[in-house]
Every structure is written in C-alpha cells, then in structure tokens.
Amino acid sequence: MDKTNIDKTIIYKNNIVAQVTAQLQEELSLALVAADNAHKAATDDQSVAETQYDTLAIEQSYLAEGQSRRVDEIRYAIKCLATLPLEASLTSEKVVMGSLVQMEQDLAKQQWFFIAPAAGGYRCQVTTGQTLANITVITPQSPMGAALLNKVVDDDVIVAVGTKKICDYIVAIK
Template identity: 35%
Template structure:
C-alpha cells in the first residue's frame, strides 16, 4: 500500500473539511451580524449565540489548516527494524478474535478512515492512546490500551 497515496487522501479529506468549516463560520458570522438578530432585550441572545458559534467554527478551521500544514510537511519513511514503529509506519494489528486492522501512524490532526481498494486504513496520530502504545513496538509485539470497560490487546502482525 502506497503511503504517499494515503497522505494525499488525508490532504483531500482535510481540504473538504476546511471548506465546510469555513462555510459554517461564514454563515454563523452573517447570522451574528445580521440586523434582524440585534438583541432587543437581555433575553434575546440569538446574535450572541451565533457569534460564539462563528468563533468556534473559525477555531475549527484554523485547527484543520494546521493539520493540513502538518500533513504537507509529513514525509513517511520506510520501517526501520532497529527503531520499531515510528510516525509514518503502516501497521497491521490483529486482536484476540483474529480481526485485522490497518493503521497509518501520522502527524496530529488526521484522524480518519480511508479506503484504498478493498482495504480500510485508520489514520491515527502518535498522540492517540493506540498510537502512543504502538510507538517503538516491533512485529510480533503486543500492544494494549486501557479502554473504559476493558483493556484491549493486539498483536503487531506486520509493519511497513
């Protein structure tokens, strides 16, 4: 599986998310500043609520821009057996039920599922609990994370 193509898919999805966030911020800003939404009394808060929403959407758009910058600078490298799993690794984990899952360990801000042919690849960052647990592991190692009700355990099946 080509990590460069996965990176391009992440950037395309982030660009779509950015368009949506920018549009949502624009609409909320227009609502907040529209003359019909000027408060007539202290209980009339539609304009204020829209202003809060516009600010939140603007922060979301900025976070997406930062994620895009991280992913543009990201250069996935080949797996180094001396270092173990690092950011840029494509990892296949298998659980106790022999269910396999593929993960691309990327920079912050790109948590999403991608479909490449018949394969589903979950993109996670090294800051995510599972991402942290995978760092430095090797093929055949066990990876475990503490979930709310139970502890999840996986085996590293392969790394690219």
C-alpha cells in the same frame, strides 16, 4: 525491506496522505462556508439584543468562533500531512510517525493503522497488489497511537478503552 517494497510502500503512504488530504479539503470548504455564515449571523442587524435576556447575538458569536477554530484545525491537519516525512518511517523498525501498522486481530479484515500527527479518525482504502487495505489514521495522542509508538513487530499492545482492555500484538510495520 528491498527497494521494490520500499517504493510500493511509499506509493501506498502517498496515496493515503492524498486521500485523507482530499477529505480534509472537502471538509475545509464546508467549514469555511459555515464559519462565514456564522460570522454574518453574529453581526447581522437582526441579531441585536432587544432585551437583556436576548442572547442570540452572543450565541451566534460563539458559533462563529467555534467554526473559525474548526477551519484552523483542518488547515493545521492539511499542513501536517503535507510535511510528514514518509521516507523516514521506512528506515525504522519501530513504529514512528508515518508508519503503517497491522495488528494480529486485523489480519483477516486487512485493517491497518497509519500514524500521523493530525487527522486522527479519518479512513481510506488502498489497493496493495490484489488486496484492498482499510486504513485508519490515528495520532500519537490517541490511546492506540500512544500504545503503538516505539513498538516493534511481535510486541504486545494493551489499550484501555473505557472499562475494557484490548490485548493484541503487532504483526507488520511498514
């Protein structure tokens, strides 16, 4: 990969990280409000149990705990993306953390997978020249992420999804 393509790929990857981080920041703001509201509801005087069967306070505390965990997960994902070494993926011919990977079946749709340590399932779009690329973030813990790691161009990839098997091969790694 020549210097110009390396620079463009870094810009694309930085753009992906910035877009996904912005989505996570929005979600974090909402989750913080939800966690605060759930905590207030759990400790409100109206939530005090009036009988042994009144479980409103317990339910509210479970909700508050879940919302707090979600806040922690989002903060963790933001931190992971911020510290993702994108340059390291450019020197590897294998699929590694930070790689952009395209499968043969996704060529026409300009669909790419971005391997990241967190934020799996988030999507964004990046303009590559005159083409709009659709990016889906996947983690190594996902079936597709696990199947792609350490593969090279032209390697077959087989992923079991429920009772189906998806068979494809890698056409590009950036």
